[in-house]
Amino acid sequence: MTETTSAPQGSATSPGKCPVSQFAAEFNPFDEEYLQDPYAVFTRARNEEPVFYSPEIGYWVVSRYDDVVAIFRDTESYSATAAGELIKPPCPAAMEKLAAVDFVPSTMLVDEDAPLHTKRRRVLRKGVTDDRVAEIEPITRRFVGDCLDAMIKTGNADMVADMTFQVPALTAFVLMGVPEAEVERARGYASRFALWIWGRPTDEQQVELAGEFAAYLEYAREHVERLIENPGDDYMSNAIKAWQKAGNDDVWDKTYLASIMQSHLYASHETTTNATANGFKVLLENRDQWELLCNDSSLIPNAVEEILRYASSVPAWRRVTTRPVTIGGFDIAAGERILVLTGSANHDDAVFDDGDRFDITRENADEHVAFGWGIHLCLGQALARMEMRVMLEETTKRLPHLILVEGQEWTYSPNTSFRGPERVLVQWDPAQNPVPEDRP
Template identity: 80%
Template sequence: MPQTDDRADSPAQRCPVTQFAADFNPFDEDYLQDPYSVFTRARQEEPVFYSPEIDYWVVSRYEDVLAIFRDTASFSATAAGELIKPPCPAAMEKLAEVDFVPSTMLVDEDAPLHTKRRRVLRKGVTDAKVAEIEPLTRRFVSACLDAVVREGRADLVGDLTFEVPALTAFVLMGVPEAEVARVRGYASRFALWIWGRPSDEQQVALAEEFAAYLVYAREHVERLIENPGDDYMSNAIRAWAKNGDDEVWDRTYLASIMQSHLYASHETTTNAAAGGFKVLLEHPGQWAELCADPSLIPGAVEEILRYASSVPTWRRVATRDVTVGGQDIRAGERLLVLTGSANHDEEIFADGDSFDIHRENADRHLAFGWGVHHCLGQALARMEMRVMLEEVAKRLPHLRLTPDQEWTYSPNTSFRGPDHVLVEWDPAANPVDADRP
């Protein structure tokens, strides 16, 4: 139910809540199925409005969203990782059992600490490192396709887009091959924990997973401290050992990096790739074009990121009184910035609600944020999506969506992608001889 805001000079008093704003609910099933129709109405009717349902200002136009990302003095990232629903006592007990200590992540840090940490961590995901990992990612994709190509049906999420980003993330984070089976269980879709309203029962289950992975993350960090390798985590550990600066690095934060960056690099790419296959197969003409001309794939990746953003909203908090889109926002008030809406804004993207793999300015999207918080793993995500599309287009160009399937999405504010993408094809028509029954 919408919240009642009786505070003096509250957002609801300064910005009278219209019916549209009162009805805005990012956890509603209609919204989860199609947030973009809501986004279009927002841009047209109320580009900036206050939502009593979530107690956030909602910002929908490209220029306003970009201005918020750019103005780090007025808008802090500290709200990005806040739990929408605080943990229930039983979930807190699960965390206490492993001596959990809250720690920030890059996404919810501000300068100067964020700047110091990011300068080091970005060295672990350089273009050269991504190029080094690409053959392994391609091997993972091929193995996933080998397992299903003769079957004639698959769930692209369970059989491909969940598995490949997880395995690639393990390589990036230095997880030994012998431990992949153990760690795979920790690569759960975790958006519900931070950005959703899980039931108490769900919170307890998620807390158990979180706690188990935290134990592993600590073990992994200690092992790499003793014997660092050539990976993302070892890069951070070397910086910690070299600097000896516990204000910037400590063991708690190193474990937090291990834990949070696996979720960040895995879940977002799973969602982006799953959403990409869905929208391409909903546009069979464009899928056929892509299969006939693989040089179109990099552009298609950008259009997927724009059109079906896996992170359609993000959060900020005002550090001082500001005006956004004509609305006065006070220091301490929170903002939900609709990056997915910005990516459809007709002022930037002609016919923005249409999907077009030939769109020339698709790369102006804000799917990876902007500025000092521009996603560190964007090159990795692009590579993984490109490789998945290349291999599937080569081996299963006759792929089609299973008719009349039900589309479901995790009920959270910020991460979006279909839980399943059911597909089918005729194995006898597989273009690669070795792939036929």
């Protein structure tokens, strides 16, 4: 039996899933109160029941930093294969939508284990090296500038629709080798997969989402075929070149290449959209931190880390046990699903002093687990950091007087693993724009 870190205070080893405490019985990551403020639940979990079984979702829930890191580190005992499982199986009508495009289920890097994961990751990481990200940065900065140009004289905007959704999508398509003329078409597919995989959509929503998924799959296949005929020097072309090498048939096929196109667009787009939207929200709610950032741009890289820590865009991830384990003093059988609360780990006072406080000067902000840990550490973390940094650099320079619209309603997609406000409404006085060309 594998043992994972320390036992919870005041708890004995559990012989099974029963009895369940009232707190565990009431845990529901789809509940509106949780969606609005999961951190209140996280704090209570760390303090009272750092490991518990949730009958509502059928998962063991783990909340403390040391336990979370130990699970990510122990890839022999905790498999990644549960990461991409649909929380709710597709209804028959949704399956018909997928069958119409000959959909074949395929894994992604996030739900693969070694050694296959290692082989594929070794090739794919070449497309998101620091040098490659540096090459893309001027393009990203142009995208951000275009977004600001479109809104700067209006005095109001939705930072999600007008910037944080657009910039990561456009950058991702450049990375994937999508021709600029097709970016607008392809961008329409880049949304809502979190609800499909990690949520509990209604049957009607599932049918709609399956239709969107099928349309994007067809586009991905079309794009892969085009790059097979004429590969470039982009992320997808590198994967195709690896597929074409002799002896790689056990690692690559066309189905997997299309899966890369789909999953990596989502991974590089949705998470950064949410992370930056969270960033604008929390910075503008903590005005002293926003003004500190506007007055000293050298703080922006660390502010990015603190945003990722404090307002995680991926507050939970999933694993499945491959053998009996002990987590925090609880014996858990093989084949059990684990919900790993990364957002809770990032607020753990045992690691982050006063973890519920937002502080862009925090010295150890980068010890967060927002990008995961170990062999599944986010492949595109350098890209995400660059995009967030550039959006903050350009916005603080041109709109330092930005404020949140008072009384706005905050809404979040009801799913376990991706979190960011669907809108961030802001306003400012264009006459006070610091750049003369930006004034009406």
